[in-house]
Amino acid sequence: MFLSAAAGSGSVASTTLRRLSVLIAVSNDEFATDEAAPIVGDSDLAAQLGAGSADDEHSCLRTIGMSTIVTGASGLLGRAVLAALSVDDSFRNVQGWTYSRPGSVQVNLTDGAAVRSALTKAQAKFIVHCAAIRRPDEIKNDEQLAENLNVRSNEFFCDYLKEVPDGFLLYISTDYVFDGKNPPYGSDDTPNAINKYGQQKIAAEKFILETLPGKSAILRVPILYGPVEYLAEGAVDEVLKALLNNPPNKPIQLDHYHLRYPTHVKDIASAIALILRKRLEAPGDIKGIYQWRADEQLTKYDMAIIMAEQLGLPHEHYVANTSAPSGGDSAARPHNCCMKTDRLHELGAKIAISFPEGIRDLTEHVK
Numbered sequence: 001m002f003l004s005a006a007a008g009s010g011s012v013a014s015t016t017l018r019r020l021s022v023l024i025a026v027s028n029d030e031f032a033t034d035e036a037a038p039i040v041g042d043s044d045l046a047a048q049l050g051a052g053s054a055d056d057e058h059s060c061l062r063t064i065g066m067s068t069i070v071t072g073a074s075g076l077l078g079r080a081v082l083a084a085l086s087v088d089d090s091f092r093n094v095q096g097w098t099y100s101r102p103g104s105v106q107v108n109l110t111d112g113a114a115v116r117s118a119l120t121k122a123q124a125k126f127i128v129h130c131a132a133i134r135r136p137d138e139i140k141n142d143e144q145l146a147e148n149l150n151v152r153s154n155e156f157f158c159d160y161l162k163e164v165p166d167g168f169l170l171y172i173s174t175d176y177v178f179d180g181k182n183p184p185y186g187s188d189d190t191p192n193a194i195n196k197y198g199q200q201k202i203a204a205e206k207f208i209l210e211t212l213p214g215k216s217a218i219l220r221v222p223i224l225y226g227p228v229e230y231l232a233e234g235a236v237d238e239v240l241k242a243l244l245n246n247p248p249n250k251p252i253q254l255d256h257y258h259l260r261y262p263t264h265v266k267d268i269a270s271a272i273a274l275i276l277r278k279r280l281e282a283p284g285d286i287k288g289i290y291q292w293r294a295d296e297q298l299t300k301y302d303m304a305i306i307m308a309e310q311l312g313l314p315h316e317h318y319v320a321n322t323s324a325p326s327g328g329d330s331a332a333r334p335h336n337c338c339m340k341t342d343r344l345h346e347l348g349a350k351i352a353i354s355f356p357e358g359i360r361d362l363t364e365h366v367k
């Protein structure tokens with residue numbers, strides 16, 4: 001059986017959002033997505049950008065004008081960002097890019113020529129760069145590949161946007177730029193990452209702000225959750241999967257050491273739309289580093305208890321593991337990267353979804 005779990009819990013208002021629905025298979029532990037649906041923000045644009053003669057392409061570009069690109073549009077955050085921008089009247093021609101999804105605009109962001117060509121074809125003006133290799137342990141396996149995507153791809157975007165009047169790059173970064181030893185962290189505090197992922201994000205932030213001053217901004221976000229294509233797509237639903245797979249009453253160790261601020265992708269997407277709208281209104285005011293997160297401080301153990309209660313599962317056998325990890329194969333994680341969020345609060349950003357409310361979308365579907 002497949003259930004639709006479109007971004008957030010509200011009603012799905014448009015064809016675009018229907019196409020973006022994430023389908024969750026709840027039988028026999030299989031999860032799938034609607035691969036036939038184009039991962040683009042505007043179905044008419046998708047048709048226009050599809051196959052056609054060179055003449056067709058030119059007349060189409062004259063018609064559609066400058067566009068907003070969302071990279072990583074098939075990812076956990078990118079899907080929500082694409083959905084939010086696509087229904088926001090401030091943005092025309094929102095185009096989602098993926099690496100490998102059939103039916104979408106596929107661009108390998110490690111290939112400079114391909115990126116330049118796709119940006120030119122789309123007449124990109126705003127770029128929200130969500131694509132990344134973001135699992136610290138995956139980065140350990142191929143640091144160079146991750147470096148090419150997480151850091152070097154920004155060279156291509158900056159080169160292109162330098163020539164675009166009012167062009168703007170919003171790069172999505174992480175709270176893992178901090179070492180987690182001395183929170184809360186302001187956006188001007190010196191980052192000091194303890195794993196390669198955080199170090200790559202710091203390098204990208206620095207490169208962008210130096211190369212494209214006044215035409216770029218960084219948004220740092222914490223651990224994210226929201227509608228998923230499969231359980232364990234994100235670090236929060238990975239906890240849910242572990243609970244579901246755990247034999248009844250068998251003790252299960254859950255991290256109660258790392259302090260997290262899980263934030264729903266819909267709240268991050270709203271903050272991104274706000275930043276872009278403010279940029280349209282007053283370009284000079286929007287630049288530098290922003291940070292955004294929900295307020296609830298939770299460990300994975302805390303998250304598990306909330307999930308178990310929603311699922312009606314006993315949780316007396318959940319073991320809160322309070323010890324700091326002692327090395328091993330996993331990449332190091334910071335203890336507490338609580339970020340100050342004053343710059344976005346001043347712009348008017350709001351958190352609308354509490355953790356129990358946001359996670360209910362997932363727990364309801366797996367019941």
Ligand SMILES: NC(=O)c1ccc[n+]([C@@H]2O[C@H](COP(=O)([O-])OP(=O)(O)OC[C@H]3O[C@@H](n4cnc5c(N)ncnc54)[C@H](OP(=O)(O)O)[C@@H]3O)[C@@H](O)[C@H]2O)c1
Pocket residue numbers: 071072073074075076077078097098099100101107108109110129130131132133134149172173174175221222223224225234235
């Ligand atoms: N998820 C979190 O908890 C979290 C926490 C803090 C910060 N962030 C940051 O938030 C941003 C979004 O993360 P996410 O969780 O949405 O990531 P994600 O779910 O892992 O999605 C990654 C995206 O990158 C695309 N991609 C991978 N390799 C590519 C390549 N060579 N060229 C073009 N695109 C490529 C993928 O496309 P395909 O699907 O086609 O492969 C996919 O759309 C990232 O910058 C991440 O560092 C995330």
